[in-house]
Amino acid sequence: MDSLQPEARAQIVRLVKSWVWIMCLGAIEFSLALLPVPHTFRPLIMLPGLAMIAGVAMFFMEVNRGPTIVRAFAVAALFWLFVLLVLGSCDPFTRTDYKVAPAPASGSALDGAVSMAIMPVSDM
Amino acid sequence: MSAETADIKIPAAAIDRSYLHDGTSLKSWLLTTDHKRIAILYFASITAFFFLGGAAAALVRLNLVTPQGLLGSPETYNRLFTLHGVVMVWFFLVPAVPVTLGNFIIPLMIGARDLAFPRLNLFSWYLFMLGGAITLWALFIGGVDTGWTFYTPLSTAYSKGHVALAAVGIFVAGFSSIATGLNFIITIHRLRAPGLTWYRLPVFIWSMYSLSVLLVLATPVLAITLLLMLLERLFHIGVFDPAVGGDPLLFQHLFWFYSHPAVYMMILPGFGVVSEIIPAFARRPIFGYKFLVWASVTIAVLSFFVWGHHMFVAGTSVYSAVLFSILSYLVAVPSAIKVFNWLGTLHKGYIHFDAPMLYALGFIGLFTIGGVTGLWVAALAADVHLTQTYFVVAHFHYIMVGGMVSAYFGGLHYWWPKITGRMYPEAWARIAALVMFIGFNLTFFPQFILGYLGMPRRYATYAPEFQVLNVLSSAGSTILAAAYLLPLAYLIWSLLHGKRAPQNPWRATGLEWQTPSPPPTVNFIATPHVTQGPYAYAPPAEEPPPREAHE
Amino acid sequence: MNSTAASVGFQYRNRADQHEAALTGMWLFLATEVLFFGGLLFCFVVGRHANPLAFDAAARETALWAGTVNTVLLLTSSLAYAAGIVFMRAGNSRRLMHCCWPALALGGAFIALKFGVEWPGDIAQHLFPAAASFKIGGALEGGARLFFVFYFVSTGLHGLHMLIGVALVIWIMLRARRGEFSAHYHTPVVMVGLYWSFVDIVWLTLYPMIYLVGRG
Numbered sequence: 001m002d003s004l005q006p007e008a009r010a011q012i013v014r015l016v017k018s019w020v021w022i023m024c025l026g027a028i029e030f031s032l033a034l035l036p037v038p039h040t041f042r043p044l045i046m047l048p049g050l051a052m053i054a055g056v057a058m059f060f061m062e063v064n065r066g067p068t069i070v071r072a073f074a075v076a077a078l079f080w081l082f083v084l085l086v087l088g089s090c091d092p093f094t095r096t097d098y099k100v101a102p103a104p105a106s107g108s109a110l111d112g113a114v115s116m117a118i119m120p121v122s123d124m
Numbered sequence: 125m126s127a128e129t130a131d132i133k134i135p136a137a138a139i140d141r142s143y144l145h146d147g148t149s150l151k152s153w154l155l156t157t158d159h160k161r162i163a164i165l166y167f168a169s170i171t172a173f174f175f176l177g178g179a180a181a182a183l184v185r186l187n188l189v190t191p192q193g194l195l196g197s198p199e200t201y202n203r204l205f206t207l208h209g210v211v212m213v214w215f216f217l218v219p220a221v222p223v224t225l226g227n228f229i230i231p232l233m234i235g236a237r238d239l240a241f242p243r244l245n246l247f248s249w250y251l252f253m254l255g256g257a258i259t260l261w262a263l264f265i266g267g268v269d270t271g272w273t274f275y276t277p278l279s280t281a282y283s284k285g286h287v288a289l290a291a292v293g294i295f296v297a298g299f300s301s302i303a304t305g306l307n308f309i310i311t312i313h314r315l316r317a318p319g320l321t322w323y324r325l326p327v328f329i330w331s332m333y334s335l336s337v338l339l340v341l342a343t344p345v346l347a348i349t350l351l352l353m354l355l356e357r358l359f360h361i362g363v364f365d366p367a368v369g370g371d372p373l374l375f376q377h378l379f380w381f382y383s384h385p386a387v388y389m390m391i392l393p394g395f396g397v398v399s400e401i402i403p404a405f406a407r408r409p410i411f412g413y414k415f416l417v418w419a420s421v422t423i424a425v426l427s428f429f430v431w432g433h434h435m436f437v438a439g440t441s442v443y444s445a446v447l448f449s450i451l452s453y454l455v456a457v458p459s460a461i462k463v464f465n466w467l468g469t470l471h472k473g474y475i476h477f478d479a480p481m482l483y484a485l486g487f488i489g490l491f492t493i494g495g496v497t498g499l500w501v502a503a504l505a506a507d508v509h510l511t512q513t514y515f516v517v518a519h520f521h522y523i524m525v526g527g528m529v530s531a532y533f534g535g536l537h538y539w540w541p542k543i544t545g546r547m548y549p550e551a552w553a554r555i556a557a558l559v560m561f562i563g564f565n566l567t568f569f570p571q572f573i574l575g576y577l578g579m580p581r582r583y584a585t586y587a588p589e590f591q592v593l594n595v596l597s598s599a600g601s602t603i604l605a606a607a608y609l610l611p612l613a614y615l616i617w618s619l620l621h622g623k624r625a626p627q628n629p630w631r632a633t634g635l636e637w638q639t640p641s642p643p644p645t646v647n648f649i650a651t652p653h654v655t656q657g658p659y660a661y662a663p664p665a666e667e668p669p670p671r672e673a674h675e
Numbered sequence: 676m677n678s679t680a681a682s683v684g685f686q687y688r689n690r691a692d693q694h695e696a697a698l699t700g701m702w703l704f705l706a707t708e709v710l711f712f713g714g715l716l717f718c719f720v721v722g723r724h725a726n727p728l729a730f731d732a733a734a735r736e737t738a739l740w741a742g743t744v745n746t747v748l749l750l751t752s753s754l755a756y757a758a759g760i761v762f763m764r765a766g767n768s769r770r771l772m773h774c775c776w777p778a779l780a781l782g783g784a785f786i787a788l789k790f791g792v793e794w795p796g797d798i799a800q801h802l803f804p805a806a807a808s809f810k811i812g813g814a815l816e817g818g819a820r821l822f823f824v825f826y827f828v829s830t831g832l833h834g835l836h837m838l839i840g841v842a843l844v845i846w847i848m849l850r851a852r853r854g855e856f857s858a859h860y861h862t863p864v865v866m867v868g869l870y871w872s873f874v875d876i877v878w879l880t881l882y883p884m885i886y887l888v889g890r891g
Contacts, residue, residue: 008761008762012761015754015758029887033890039891046884046888049879049880049882049883056875060757060875061868061869061872066695070699073699077705084713085720087447090441091444092724094443134685138685231686237685237686310699310703315687343707348715349714351828355824361804361824362820362821369725369729378717381714
């Protein structure tokens with residue numbers, strides 16, 4: 001860091017500090033995973049992970065710098081991902097699934113499909 | 125000129141010659157980065173795919189002339205309608221207007237010299253050709269029999285067709301779409317001429333922008349879907365196989381998450397083209413510009429929320445089905461608003477029935493019928509009866525063929541003088557437009573009735589009582605074929621013998637008409653400055669007709 | 676201004692204009708990648724909902740140490756490259772190279788660990804979902820195989836993106852060595868940095884889904 005301008009040095013320090021923060025968030029996420037959280041709530045363990053992603057986007061990718069449209073694209077991507085995951089889950093999460101006979105040991109899809117014993121769906 | 129612009133070099137040939145004459149070697153065409161030449165390359169490819177898909181459709185209709193199936197083999201029939209669907213959806217309808225008219229006109233319309241990423245544009249053509257070649261290879265070495273929808277488990281476990289190869293071809297072509305959409309979005313954001321604010325942009329640009337949002341956000345999901353289907357077919361992993369804990373409906377959710385926006389990808393450019401033609405030939409500013417603009421944007425967003433309506437009888441949950449039904453009704457609203465806007469533009473206009481206008485008017489009528497019948501199938505109770513019948517087939521063909529193909533031909537004729545520097549023969553063009561309208565309705569209206577009566581789709585044979593309507597439909601398809609071959613003939617003729625086109629043959633507004641026909645490579649010698657909104661037509665009494673004299 | 680720097684396309688007003696367009700374009704491309712991986716995430720969400728016990732049983736078989744080490748490697752690699760961009764912005768091409776080397780090494784270490792150690796380990800333990808015999812049997816076998824389909828497909832696609840990223844970083848290093856970048860022009864450096872950090876973001880999504888959520 002000998003012939004470094006003060007501005008560049010400050011930016012490097014900022015980068016390293018944000019890396020430390022992201023690592024801390026990672027440690028928190030790791031620790032949460034070891035706690036006995038019930039199955040339905042376990043996806044919440046990813047929340048620190050989302051903060052880490054925000055950190056990478058803000059400090060390594062500088063999403064706040066540059067034209068506004070860049071932030072709009074980032075938000076749009078997340079919004080559409082949200083639509084896919086949430087609206088897409090509406091059906092699987094509210095559907096009644098009927099049990100299927102387990103596949104034979106070979107695990108071949110063809111065999112499994114033929115040996116399926118599905119109960120007919122009564123209405124839509 | 126500042127140091128920052130010091131290395132922007134414009135070769136003299138880019139200014140003083142039309143783009144058609146700026147380099148005549150094969151290399152200058154195949155390695156071009158000029159958006160206009162790339163549009164021509166695409167024109168050739170798209171036309172070839174259109175006639176290929178059309179030939180498959182002709183054979184499908186031929187088969188359906190007799191209840192036993194004239195071609196004799198259900199296997200062949202399945203491969204034919206799959207070829208028709210795959211080629212028409214991915215290699216004609218989705219690319220058609222964007223890569224030909226879009227590529228050519230967008231930079232001209234916004235006063236730019238090229239797209240934002242010209243080399244990416246060329247690359248996207250090569251990707252399209254590669255994807256097309258792979259898919260055609262699959263279709264010709266034996267074909268695919270799953271339908272263009274590739275439903276599991278037929279596609280992953282039971283089909284003996286060349287599913288994997290076709291999937292790879294479509295996968296590659298998908299990246300071409302993404303590249304095009306990305307290019308358009310960045311171009312429209314960054315390369316607009318000075319003074320061309322967002323609300324001064326022609327509706328065509330807003331439509332292309334909305335379409336591009338769909339291209340870039342939906343197509344990646346198709347990519348991952350095809351990849352998973354491919355892996356399941358090749359390695360028998362069970363992502364879509366219920367016997368191993370997978371879910372066949374998962375395929376349909378992923379597939380339709382792309383494919384419903386895909387149908388809007390196909391129609392939005394059509395909306396844009398019609399929105400340009402109508403003001404020009406009614407000599408009036410567009411009625412309700414902001415409504416049209418925001419309707420396009422709303423369609424782009426809402427189109428992602430309705431995919432479940434393709435799965436009403438697939439076994440999805442009732443709650444999900446109700447939600448998707450409501451959302452499907454919502455998405456019809458902005459489309460309807462557009463129809464009212466176009467009609468409002470025509471009202472008290474000074475209408476001229478040139479060929480582009482005939483196509484645009486046909487679009488409005490046929491699209492409305494298609495759109496309204498979409499509401500019928502969006503109703504859960506009605507859909508239980510109508511789904512997988514010819515009603516649905518007629519519904520989407522009214523939109524795709526009656527709507528989109530009409531708009532494509534309309535735009536082709538409208539911008540033909542600009543692109544080629546030649547006028548097409550007006551009388552023949554009007555005849556072709558009328559023949560198309562008649563042939564189209566004769567082909568597809570009987571199919572509404574057939575579907576309502578219960579004739580299922582994708583079957584090589586049918587109950588004998590449906591024969592009369594089927595024969596009518598097949599007869600109509602021969603007229604429709606003639607209507608498509610006519611433009612092929614006279615447009616090619618016009619390239620050689622057509623009257624030379626003036627800069628603005630239609631006396632239309634729009635920056636694309638402020639440059640010679642055909643334009644020089646650099647589009648505009650001096651960057652245009654925009655000071656007024658689009659469609660600044662004078663009141664009808666003062667506004668001259670679009671052309672000086674009809675031929 | 677460096678004479679070997681790329682000239683500006685004639686559709687742009689100036690170099691800065693072209694840079695902004697490239698930046699915007701790259702972010703839009705990354706948005707498409709979000710939807711690409713998003714489709715896979717959707718499969719995971721649906722699969723986990725349908726096979727809760729099997730997914731948890733399968734998750735316990737993943738190599739937590741390898742995933743965690745890889746996360747640290749990737750984040751540090753991102754830091755190194757981002758530092759390189761800071762130096763390049765100040766005009767220091769040499770220091771960019773000095774930062775690219777660790778970025779490359781850490782990325783290479785990730786690839787080596789994942790495909791050279793972790794994957795072979797998983798396969799040796801009969802965790803490959805398309806194989807005839809699978810480590811977890813009985814009622815949970817189907818769902819567990821499904822989990823590992825997701826595991827191999829997502830880490831495989833991610834690894835493919837890493838390989839492309841490594842190639843891009845090498846390309847940047849070669850161009851930097853030829854003196855093609857300056858304080859006024861270093862657009863490709865920024866582009867590759869965005870891509871590299873994005874690949875990191877994808878990993879930060881996959882890591883908890885694969886290694887942490889099921890480990891109850």
